[in-house]
Amino acid sequence: MHASIPPRLAELRRQFGLRLREIREEHDLTQERLGELAGLDRKTINRIENGMYSPRLDNIFQIADALGITARELFPRGLS
Known part of the structure; x- marks a missing residue:
């Protein structure tokens, strides 16, 4: 069973996933x-x-490279 995560973190994961x-x-x-x-x-x-999985930083770079974009572009604008 997975430990629950704080609502704010769950929302950030959701936003990243949508982006x-x-x-x-x-x-x-x-x-x-x-x-x-x-x-x-x-x-x-x-x-x-x-939003069910938080990718490692290495995975973010791999995904960005595969898409031909910068890692920064994977993060929604205004995400903080």
Whole structure:
């Protein structure tokens, strides 16, 4: 069983996931294809997009590289 996380952290994860989904869809990629390009499992991409998983910094860089963007672009504007 997973320990519960503070509501603020859950919201930040949700916002990050929504931003990732938005960018992935703009690039016309499936979760599976993005996972392949980033060297990650499709389930990992799905969990990140749904706010269920907090990606490691290395994963964020891998995803950004796969999308051809900076890691900073994965974070929603005004996220703080």
